[in-house]
Amino acid sequence: MELNVKYMTRNDCFTAGRKITPKGIMVHSTATPGVMAADWFSRWNKSYKAGETNRQVAVHAFVDDRGVWQYLPWNHRGWHAGGAANNTHIGFEICEPGGFSYGKGSAMVGYNVSKNEAYFRKAWQNAVELCVMLCRQYDLTEEDIICHSEGAKKGIASNHGDVMHWFPKHGESMNSFRAAVNVALNKTVGTSGTTNPSISIQVGDVVEVKSSASTYYPGGASIPAWVKTGSYHKVTQIISNGKPVVKGGKICVLLGKKVDKKNGKESAGIMSWIDVGALNIVKSSKPPDNQKLYRVQVGAFSNRGNADALLKKLKSAGFTDAFIK
Numbered sequence: 001m002e003l004n005v006k007y008m009t010r011n012d013c014f015t016a017g018r019k020i021t022p023k024g025i026m027v028h029s030t031a032t033p034g035v036m037a038a039d040w041f042s043r044w045n046k047s048y049k050a051g052e053t054n055r056q057v058a059v060h061a062f063v064d065d066r067g068v069w070q071y072l073p074w075n076h077r078g079w080h081a082g083g084a085a086n087n088t089h090i091g092f093e094i095c096e097p098g099g100f101s102y103g104k105g106s107a108m109v110g111y112n113v114s115k116n117e118a119y120f121r122k123a124w125q126n127a128v129e130l131c132v133m134l135c136r137q138y139d140l141t142e143e144d145i146i147c148h149s150e151g152a153k154k155g156i157a158s159n160h161g162d163v164m165h166w167f168p169k170h171g172e173s174m175n176s177f178r179a180a181v182n183v184a185l186n187k188t189v190g191t192s193g194t195t196n197p198s199i200s201i202q203v204g205d206v207v208e209v210k211s212s213a214s215t216y217y218p219g220g221a222s223i224p225a226w227v228k229t230g231s232y233h234k235v236t237q238i239i240s241n242g243k244p245v246v247k248g249g250k251i252c253v254l255l256g257k258k259v260d261k262k263n264g265k266e267s268a269g270i271m272s273w274i275d276v277g278a279l280n281i282v283k284s285s286k287p288p289d290n291q292k293l294y295r296v297q298v299g300a301f302s303n304r305g306n307a308d309a310l311l312k313k314l315k316s317a318g319f320t321d322a323f324i325k
Contacts, residue, residue: 001129002067004038008045011071013058015047018077023088024144025134026081026151027127027177028059029162031106034098037062037069044071061130064095065122068130074137082158085151090134094123094163106165113169120170128177132184142178142185150174185239201276204285205235206259213278218248221272231258232282233269250275298322 008014035043040062046052059080061070072078080091097119100110131145149164151157167173201207209228216223227233236256238244244251252273257266298314301307307324314322 001126001133003070003130003133004067005070006041007073008041008058008071010045010047010052011058012048012056013079014072014076016077019075020077020087022075022090022134022138022140024085024090024140024146025131026085026089026091026157027131027145027147027163027174028080028091028093028160029166030062030093030095031102031162033096033100033102036095037064037067040093041069041071059091059093061092062095063092063123063127063130065119065126067126068092074134081148081151081156082160083151083156085156088156089146089151090138092127092130094127096166106161108165108169111169117170124170124172124177124180128180128184131181135181135185142181145174145178145181147174201235201238201253201279201281202285203235203238205281206232206283207235207255207279208232208282209274210278210280213275216247216272216278217250217252217275220248223274223278227270230261232261233258234266236269236271245273247273248275250277252276253279 030040044053044055044058048054048056057079058072060072060074060076060078061068063069074090077086078089078091079086080093081089085091097116099112099115100108103109131142135141135144146154147163148157148160149162152159164174167177209223211228213223213228215221233255234257235253237254245254246252252275254273255270257269259266299307299310301310311322311324
């Protein structure tokens, strides 16, 4: 998922500056055929108060087949739901492809399913990955994701049909969308004790228990010597009920089969939950990732206090992964 950030600073929603603590995610679709994510900046980065537009609306992001364009900080109160969900939910719009029009209500006239299947799948996957990122950032699960029409049924959003006028055409629903998010959430858990995918343990990894580890997790059972010296172990589970498993204040994974250190032969394992900090990865099941990553430096200071002040300002603006080096 390619994430582009360009805040709509002219939009009255942005200048209002109200913050929320996200409790959920609301999925919309644009109902504007052929207008892609990057195009919405020029359409909505305008002020209603200044007479530049006749609409008072703003969502956190738009998604298409190429990636995501974020237009509001994630913790900023958006104007997307037409109801109480504005106070609790991050909202994003999935852009709809061109080549059709809208008839009465939400009828998609001339929509060619087979022609648009490739676009739909790419946009769907980007939406799933965006939800995974937000779930990890705000400690949410797939159960905290709803679409606009579901919000209307709950009485927390206006009466719109998206996305259930579109998803079923491709054999999907919000239930299958949430299931896809669940699968993606269940792939990796950070060895640093967080759900940071940059240093991660996933199902299928072969690990060893560190010699310094004495208990499986704080307050847990003592680790027998053979567990540390006689065998490697395979990770068999990292998520339960859509969330990382926390024991003794530490994120844990479940170790399954033993792997003989000499010949690699597998046998029945210990089936115990253990602190990820007590493990070293011997063999990762994750394929190599040759993607280049870039960071942007936004300041250089001789005074640490000034650096701390800018870091605080960046994080309050939504750049939660900002750091000082």
